[in-house]
Amino acid sequence: MYLILGNPLAHPPHRVMITRRQHIANVALQLFGDKGFENTSTQQIAKAAGVSEALIFKHFGSKDQLLDFIIKSGYQRIIEHNRGGLLETDPLTFIHSVIDLPYKLVLEEPHFWKLQYRLADREMAKQQHERFMRPVPARLRVAFEQLGYPEPDKETRLLLLLIEALWKIEANKTDEHVREMLDFIKRKYEVQR
Known part of the structure; x- marks a missing residue:
């Protein structure tokens, strides 16, 4: 079964077909990101997705398996979408693409990164993040x-610490100056060559 999303009256038509399974996962991602995994019930997901709770269990088996699917598929999307920037051969351009990564990733998938921050101590989330990095x-x-x-070695560790801190700040919107700080870090590396 497929769902058609988008405005059918838009010109040109902008409609996307997704499975009910993916629709449930998208809704759950948003709710988990906003409210937290523990504070979101499958009943709330079902209501927000416009499906029965039984359908959630049919597609995913359990709330934990739904979360695992969201994390794995989220990192798959992110790896596919960002593969090119991480293959950059110019050293300074590569460093700058890594510096831009936290802002870019959170901008593209805010609910996913908010969820990832909330799940920092969950083994599945850690493993997928380590695989990505x-x-x-x-x-x-x-x-x-x-x-x-x-x-x-020290420059690498320092930059990775900064990147880790900045994506968490950006995911939680606790500081509106992340973009400014990332630009400052990029200038630091241009100047110190």
Whole structure:
């Protein structure tokens, strides 16, 4: 069964067909991001999605399995969508693309990153985040080496700490100056070459 989303009167028509399963996952993602996993019931998801609670269990088995699906499919989308930026060969451009990553990712998928922040201590979320970030430290170290930084390991660790903190701040909208801070960090790396 497919759902048609969008305005059928729009010119040109902008309609997207998604499965009920994906629709349930999208609604659950938004609710989990806004209210938290523990504070969102399958009954609330069913009501917001316009489906029966039984259909949620039919598609996902349990609320935990629904969450696992959301996390895995979210990281799949993010990896697919950001693959090009992480393959950049120019060292400074690569460093800048990593610096821009927190703002870009949260802007594209705010509910996913808000949820990811809320699930920081959940093993599945940690594993998927580590898988997503796995190639970045080694690539950053090489980029800093190529640019002649005397301590590429420390520069890599420092930048990754900053990136980690800034995506969490951006996901929670606790500081409106994240974009400004990311631009400042980019200028720091341009100047210190």
